Amino acid sequence: MEILVLLILMIIGAFIATETRDLLSSVISVGAVGFLLCLAFLYLKAPDIAITQMVVEVLALIILIRATLHRDLTFVKGMRAKLGLGFSLFAVVVVTVLSIPFFQDLPKFGHPLLSEGRSVANFYLQEGLRKTGAANITTSVLLDFRMYDTLGEATILFTSILGALAILRRPSHKKVKEKDKEEALK
Amino acid sequence: MEFILCFFLLMVGLYAVVTKRNLVKIIIGLAIMEYAINLFLILIGYRKDGIAPIMTSTMDRVEFLRKAVDPLPQALVITSIVIGFGILALAVSIAIRIYERFGTFDINEIKKLKG
Numbered sequence: 143m144e145i146l147v148l149l150i151l152m153i154i155g156a157f158i159a160t161e162t163r164d165l166l167s168s169v170i171s172v173g174a175v176g177f178l179l180c181l182a183f184l185y186l187k188a189p190d191i192a193i194t195q196m197v198v199e200v201l202a203l204i205i206l207i208r209a210t211l212h213r214d215l216t217f218v219k220g221m222r223a224k225l226g227l228g229f230s231l232f233a234v235v236v237v238t239v240l241s242i243p244f245f246q247d248l249p250k251f252g253h254p255l256l257s258e259g260r261s262v263a264n265f266y267l268q269e270g271l272r273k274t275g276a277a278n279i280t281t282s283v284l285l286d287f288r289m290y291d292t293l294g295e296a297t298i299l300f301t302s303i304l305g306a307l308a309i310l311r312r313p314s315h316k317k318v319k320e321k322d323k324e325e326a327l328k
Numbered sequence: 329m330e331f332i333l334c335f336f337l338l339m340v341g342l343y344a345v346v347t348k349r350n351l352v353k354i355i356i357g358l359a360i361m362e363y364a365i366n367l368f369l370i371l372i373g374y375r376k377d378g379i380a381p382i383m384t385s386t387m388d389r390v391e392f393l394r395k396a397v398d399p400l401p402q403a404l405v406i407t408s409i410v411i412g413f414g415i416l417a418l419a420v421s422i423a424i425r426i427y428e429r430f431g432t433f434d435i436n437e438i439k440k441l442k443g
Contacts, residue, residue, distance in 0.1 A: 145330055145371075146329065146333065149333040149334065149337065149367075150333065153333065156337060156341065156344075156360045157340060159344075159360070160340060160343065160353060168352070168353065168356060169352070169356065172359055175363060179363050179367060182367060182370075186371065186374050187374070187378050187380040188370055188397070189380055189382075191366075191370065191406055191409065194406050198410065198412070198413045201413060202416050202417075205416065205417055205420050206355070206356075208420075209420045209423055209424055210352055227347055230346035230347050233346060234346060237339070245331060245335075248372070251329070251330045251331065251371065251374070252374060252376030253376065254372060254398045255372075255398075263398045264393070266399055266400060267381065267392070267393055268393060277382060277384070278382045279382070279383070279396070280381055280382075280399045280406075283400060283402075283403035284406060288403060295407040295410055295411060299413070299414045301414075302417055302418045305418050305421075306418050306420075306421040309422055309425055310424065310425070
């Protein structure tokens with residue numbers, strides 16, 4: 143029940159974030175959606191994810207606000223051209239219609255796959271404590287059974303931060319000075 | 329019902345990505361889609377009246393097995409959240425550079441200013 147309320151609030155927040163004219167309010171509403179998601183994770187008995195989501199959400203909000211402050215606060219009016227908008231909405235509708243058959247294959251909410259017989263998750267729950275010594279099974283999967291995934295994740299994070307720094311780096315002071323000198327000589 | 333609402337959230341994100349002209353709005357749409365997918369994976373692993381997959385000393389092992397929610401999607405979603413943050417940081421830095429170069433976030437204007 144709480145999940146439904148949270149989901150509806152999240153959808154409202156997402157709509158406000160996409161439709162409001164002011165970029166700063168849009169960024170703040172997406173932050174509200176993120177914190178509601180954090181609450182939803184708590185209700186779904188996933189405390190580790192709730193903590194991670196909260197940390198990431200704060201950092202993401204800071205970055206997004208940095209991107210919008212003092213910039214383009216003149217509001218962007220209108221949408222894309224009529225024909226392009228029509229095609230885009232058509233694409234959204236097509237994706238929706240094509241997804242409908244897959245809802246029947248989903249397990250019922252509240253009855254996950256692990257409740258039926260021996261699954262991988264069941265094995266983790268049974269043997270996690272004995273094999274890894276971690277009381278928190280999520281952590282034992284993350285840092286023991288699937289360590290390589292976590293290593294890959296760390297690599298991706300490192301690469302993306304390197305990429306962001308390489309894009310945002312200003313040209314060094316010395317080069318700028320040399321350019322000025324050349325222009326002065328001309 | 330939960331799955332349908334979650335799918336609707338994904339569609340709101342997709343709508344923002346395909347119809348908006350502002351780069352920041354497009355990035356926000358990507359973030360919303362990412363939220364929806366993470367939430368969907370956790371919803372699949374949820375068990376009714378379940379408990380978090382954390383063992384305490386007072387807990388009976390059989391009862392724990394019967395009640396704990398699925399730990400596998402949780403572990404994978406933590407990875408996915410962090411990767412999503414990396415994507416967001418990279419996208420925002422590219423958007424800031426585009427703004428410095430062209431003086432606008434509007435993708436139509438950027439197209440016009442090319443060359």
